[in-house]
Amino acid sequence: MVASIGKKTGIAIWVALHAILFVFGILSPWKVETDLYSVLPDSSEFKNVSEAEKALSVRTMRNVSVLLGHESFDEARHFAETLDSIFKNDEGFEETRLHIDANAMAEMREFLFENRYALQSPTVQKALENKDLPSLQNAALQKIYGAFSIADLNNLESDPLLLAEQSFDYFTLESPLMGGRFSLREGVLAATDSNITYVMWSAVLSPKTSAMANDGHVLNRLYKALDSMKTAMPELQIAKSGVPFHSFESSRNAQGEIAWISGISIVLILVLLLTVYRSPFPILCTVSSIGVAACAALACTWTIFHSIHIFTFVFGTSVIGVSIDYAIHFFTEWKKGCSGLEVRRLILKGLLLGFMTTELSYIALTFADFPLLKQMAVFSIAGLASSFATILFLFPCLPLNKNKVELPTLIPEKFISLYNVFMTGAGKKSQNVVIAILLLAIFPGLYLLNIETDMRTLYTMSDELKASEVLSARLNNLGISANYFIVEGESIEAVLQSEERLVERLNAAKQDSLLKNYLATSSIVPSQNTQGKNYERLQGAIRESSVSMQQYLESIGIASDSVFQNSLAVKPSFLTVESNLPQSLKSLLNMLWIGEVNGKFYSAVLPLHVSKDFDIHDLAGNIPQVYAVNKMENINDTLTRLSRVALLLVAIAYAVVLIILVCVYKFKTAVRIIRAPVLACLFLAAVFGYLGIQFNFFAIVGIILTLGIGIDYALFFKEGGRNNLTTTLAVMLSAATTVISFGSLAFSSFTPVATFGLATLLGIVCCFMLSPLSRD
Amino acid sequence: MITGAAVFDHPVKMESQKELTGFLSEMASYEMIEGNFKQTKTIKKLNRDFVSTGKFIIWNGVGIFWMTQKPFESFLQVNDKGIVQIDAKGNKKEISTKENPVFAEFSKTIQSVFSGNAKEVEKNFDVYFEKSGKNMIIGLVPREAAVRTVIANLVMEGSKNLEKITITDGDGNPVVYEFSNHVLHKEFKMDPLYIYENMKGK
Numbered sequence A: 001m002v003a004s005i006g007k008k009t010g011i012a013i014w015v016a017l018h019a020i021l022f023v024f025g026i027l028s029p030w031k032v033e034t035d036l037y038s039v040l041p042d043s044s045e046f047k048n049v050s051e052a053e054k055a056l057s058v059r060t061m062r063n064v065s066v067l068l069g070h071e072s073f074d075e076a077r078h079f080a081e082t083l084d085s086i087f088k089n090d091e092g093f094e095e096t097r098l099h100i101d102a103n104a105m106a107e108m109r110e111f112l113f114e115n116r117y118a119l120q121s122p123t124v125q126k127a128l129e130n131k132d133l134p135s136l137q138n139a140a141l142q143k144i145y146g147a148f149s150i151a152d153l154n155n156l157e158s159d160p161l162l163l164a165e166q167s168f169d170y171f172t173l174e175s176p177l178m179g180g181r182f183s184l185r186e187g188v189l190a191a192t193d194s195n196i197t198y199v200m201w202s203a204v205l206s207p208k209t210s211a212m213a214n215d216g217h218v219l220n221r222l223y224k225a226l227d228s229m230k231t232a233m234p235e236l237q238i239a240k241s242g243v244p245f246h247s248f249e250s251s252r253n254a255q256g257e258i259a260w261i262s263g264i265s266i267v268l269i270l271v272l273l274l275t276v277y278r279s280p281f282p283i284l285c286t287v288s289s290i291g292v293a294a295c296a297a298l299a300c301t302w303t304i305f306h307s308i309h310i311f312t313f314v315f316g317t318s319v320i321g322v323s324i325d326y327a328i329h330f331f332t333e334w335k336k337g338c339s340g341l342e343v344r345r346l347i348l349k350g351l352l353l354g355f356m357t358t359e360l361s362y363i364a365l366t367f368a369d370f371p372l373l374k375q376m377a378v379f380s381i382a383g384l385a386s387s388f389a390t391i392l393f394l395f396p397c398l399p400l401n402k403n404k405v406e407l408p409t410l411i412p413e414k415f416i417s418l419y420n421v422f423m424t425g426a427g428k429k430s431q432n433v434v435i436a437i438l439l440l441a442i443f444p445g446l447y448l449l450n451i452e453t454d455m456r457t458l459y460t461m462s463d464e465l466k467a468s469e470v471l472s473a474r475l476n477n478l479g480i481s482a483n484y485f486i487v488e489g490e491s492i493e494a495v496l497q498s499e500e501r502l503v504e505r506l507n508a509a510k511q512d513s514l515l516k517n518y519l520a521t522s523s524i525v526p527s528q529n530t531q532g533k534n535y536e537r538l539q540g541a542i543r544e545s546s547v548s549m550q551q552y553l554e555s556i557g558i559a560s561d562s563v564f565q566n567s568l569a570v571k572p573s574f575l576t577v578e579s580n581l582p583q584s585l586k587s588l589l590n591m592l593w594i595g596e597v598n599g600k601f602y603s604a605v606l607p608l609h610v611s612k613d614f615d616i617h618d619l620a621g622n623i624p625q626v627y628a629v630n631k632m633e634n635i636n637d638t639l640t641r642l643s644r645v646a647l648l649l650v651a652i653a654y655a656v657v658l659i660i661l662v663c664v665y666k667f668k669t670a671v672r673i674i675r676a677p678v679l680a681c682l683f684l685a686a687v688f689g690y691l692g693i694q695f696n697f698f699a700i701v702g703i704i705l706t707l708g709i710g711i712d713y714a715l716f717f718k719e720g721g722r723n724n725l726t727t728t729l730a731v732m733l734s735a736a737t738t739v740i741s742f743g744s745l746a747f748s749s750f751t752p753v754a755t756f757g758l759a760t761l762l763g764i765v766c767c768f769m770l771s772p773l774s775r776d
Numbered sequence B: 001m002i003t004g005a006a007v008f009d010h011p012v013k014m015e016s017q018k019e020l021t022g023f024l025s026e027m028a029s030y031e032m033i034e035g036n037f038k039q040t041k042t043i044k045k046l047n048r049d050f051v052s053t054g055k056f057i058i059w060n061g062v063g064i065f066w067m068t069q070k071p072f073e074s075f076l077q078v079n080d081k082g083i084v085q086i087d088a089k090g091n092k093k094e095i096s097t098k099e100n101p102v103f104a105e106f107s108k109t110i111q112s113v114f115s116g117n118a119k120e121v122e123k124n125f126d127v128y129f130e131k132s133g134k135n136m137i138i139g140l141v142p143r144e145a146a147v148r149t150v151i152a153n154l155v156m157e158g159s160k161n162l163e164k165i166t167i168t169d170g171d172g173n174p175v176v177y178e179f180s181n182h183v184l185h186k187e188f189k190m191d192p193l194y195i196y197e198n199m200k201g202k
Helices: A007-027 A044-060 A073-087 A104-114 A122-129 A133-145 A163-173 A218-232 A243-277 A281-305 A310-334 A340-365 A371-397 A410-423 A426-448 A463-476 A492-511 A528-544 A546-555 A562-569 A583-592 A616-620 A631-664 A667-691 A697-720 A725-747 A751-774 B005-009 B014-028 B101-115 B118-124 B192-201
Strands: A063-070 A093-097 A183-185 A188-193 A196-205 A237-241 A483-489 A515-519 A593-597 A600-610 A626-630 B032-043 B048-059 B063-070 B074-079 B082-086 B092-096 B125-132 B135-142 B151-158 B162-169 B174-185
Touching: A007 A281, A007 A371, A044 A483, A044 A583, A044 A593, A044 A600, A044 A626, A063 A073, A063 A218, A063 A243, A063 A463, A073 A093, A073 A188, A073 A196, A073 A218, A104 A163, A104 A583, A122 A133, A122 A163, A122 A528, A133 A163, A133 A546, A133 B032, A133 B048, A133 B074, A188 A463, A196 A237, A218 A237, A218 A243, A237 A463, A243 A281, A243 A310, A243 A463, A243 A725, A281 A310, A281 A371, A310 A340, A310 A371, A310 A697, A310 A725, A340 A371, A340 A631, A340 A697, A371 A631, A410 A725, A410 A751, A426 A667, A483 A492, A483 A616, A492 A515, A492 A528, A492 A600, A492 A616, A492 A626, A515 A583, A528 A546, A528 A562, A583 A593, A583 A600, A616 A626, A626 A631, A631 A667, A631 A697, A667 A697, A667 A751, A697 A725, A697 A751, A725 A751, B005 B125, B005 B135, B014 B101, B014 B118, B014 B125, B014 B135, B048 B192, B063 B101, B063 B192, B074 B101, B074 B192, B082 B101, B101 B118, B118 B125
Parallel strands: none
Antiparallel strands: A063 A196, A063 A237, A093 A196, A183 A188, A188 A196, A483 A600, A483 A626, A515 A600, A593 A600, B032 B048, B032 B174, B048 B063, B063 B074, B074 B082, B082 B092, B125 B135, B135 B151, B151 B162, B162 B174
16 A cells, blocks of 8 residues: 555655644753653652652752862962852852851851740750750850850840750751861861862852753863863862762763764764765765654654653664664665665565564553653654655655666675575574574573663763762761652641651661761751740740749849740740741751642751661651652662563563564564564673673663664565575665664763663674574 | 050060960970869850859870869860760760861860960961060960851960960950969879869869
8 A cells, every 4th residue: 555655645644744743843842851860660659759859859969069179278278269269150050159157156146046945956855855954054054154165145144044055056066067077267168188188169050050061061161270270280189079070071971982983983884885875865865864753753752741851862763773774775775776666665565564563662662651661662653653754755756866776795695695505405404503502502691681770880980080079078077878868748847747757766766876967957947846845845844943943043143034034935936947047057958958849848858977777768667758768779770670661561562573473474484583683682681691791771772772673684684585685785784884883882981872882782783693594 | 564455466476486485385395284273254245254163184185174163063174085074963975076077176276275285376376475574475366257256366374384364255255264273293194084083072
């Protein structure tokens, strides 16, 4: 039926299909997702918190810090000030931080005094809970009469128990954030390590700043500024820390590397195609068909999903691989001197079967319960459909020269003769022996295979960045763990109350040395319930111990308790997450309080310096809406699960393909056709097993690519005939272009790209070698 | 006669540096100094003085020990390892300098002032010095603006020994430490672990 479609009708169908896709694509919002959170599992538990986690990550992943070190503190500070002056007003940064406000302590004291009845240190809370007023009086006496106390006694009449001073100690001197080696020196934070004094400069990237490296990127400007400083002062030590540096460096390296790998690949492919076709026309048509297919795939994905994930682009390269193969088959046949419509008729069956089988694999992936996998599948389905339509409806209408051109057939001839040795007489037995040996060799490799995606093994940071991170961690000594808690609630109050239940457990865990400390919103802004209790307990304790309190007041020379009683009689206004806090507490709250996400409220609780026995799931257990999170583990588990599901679905798709092929051909032939890509995939998996390389998500993308493209080789050999030089040349060209373009990626130092490249290289080469055996 | 406040008109100069170093070296030359103190904390806003008395030990390389006896008993120990506070009821609070650089800095500064560690003093303070007869006055102003909001300045006075220290806070409230009955030890043998019991028992 397709073969009978005329040129005009074909063009009309092609234009209509693409016009619809492009109109929908243009009307849809264009958005590219780059974060890994889009691939989080769809379990109901994580559905609730993944958005909150994402919001938290987006915020924390924008922080960078640079340590500028020199033997002389003055030099280090000078360079830090220069850096700050360069970037203070840079739009790439939301804010930069160098100088510490000299009035920060006074601001903190004033805030804690104003909120002394609602916000109290855990020691004071515990004393009031136990109605232990004497211990509070005792602590105050020590501050009043003890030596070297820095307590502010100006408000002694209205705060005779020095509650504000107790809180001041808790929030400043005893704060977990004070555990690092940085201290205030001439208005900046400085720390000394191995006789080098480091001054800390930190900044927050603007939300608009991309994680991917480009020439105008603010981090590019920062690197240049730091390089100039290093040139001016070679002894200057520079340590960079923060996720944006890693994203920037890895994307910059990957971009650079992929650019030269792609450059070499493109040149090689062009030389190859020009050598074969001796005309740039087929190449221009092929490139155009790939371009249109990629645009159609994008338009379709945007229309359906309203965004596209960066991983989809990686997977979508299969569209390029298959599109180029279709075009090669078309133009190789055309060079024999056929008209466009004749070419279509000649290649239609092989092309159609190849197209259907590949599309079936992708359709199977749409049944996966992973939005990302669905997106990848839709992208590939649309791209391939566009490419297929271009070959069927547009290419036959091209102004093709009907003169027969001699194609280079020396290599295909040698290739065919080599296979004929195996396909005739005694060679047939050798063929079976080779396949049997291959199968036997595959099994141990498959046994050794480790199907797992661990993102940590996919990224190797540069020595410089690693040393910087180690130094930064040593000097900051904050001890933030990879495990943390996300607390959820229907209201702000519900979140804070759940946090307080968790904090009780964390305090007990602290006693058991399971962790040293933690950071929680409720430590800064307790729930309204706790603030109310704090106030009521203090009132109760004072009321019940009026005689003791009177004696205490006299002992510190306060004759009348009226000022104190009057202040205690007025119910204080309680703190909320929106209250005006001192800058240091505000920064901490910004880090911990996630806020409203999809109608619910969230916060993060960060355990610090956890021991190896710290069990985050145990601590979160049985507290409703408190979730233990390990972001890296979540992503790894998800990608591993995603990989397994993808493999399973492709296996099912291949079973369907086998049934279709059995209907078209005989069972034996169908098995022969499917044998090449399946054995190729088993072979590449076995090689990964033997080499001990993790069979990760990116290797599985390579498998899917091999299955999608590889079956076409077998089908073309089946349809064209093994001894058909044109078919052999076309398949060889297809395999060569795929091996050059994807296989070259195996040499990348960027692990995900190298894994994908290696898998594709092994799969395609093996598939190509086995494909001629599909013919009887 | 030079007063405490007037010393800040006299930054350390070449000629006074020698005398300052000599005075601080003299302080540092003793293994241990012990004596009595009287602490007077004046809060201008309340127009009130809080007076406490007790004993002190400044032990070179070991730490400083402050036993407040009246009106309420309390103990303070400051050394390189940390700060130990014990209240009248015997409740002990320890803060390790290893875990808290603020206390480490505080500990180092306090020790440097009392033990005459000139290098450490000059690192943290702008130093002023004046001599009047046998009497020497050292003025110290914290270099750190943020620290000056808590401690505006220190004035150390003495002739042979350190006799008086005045610490003025950011609001201008002075805390005066007056030392008496100095006993100087060129050599001293005692287990520092028992200092608290020892000072409490005296």
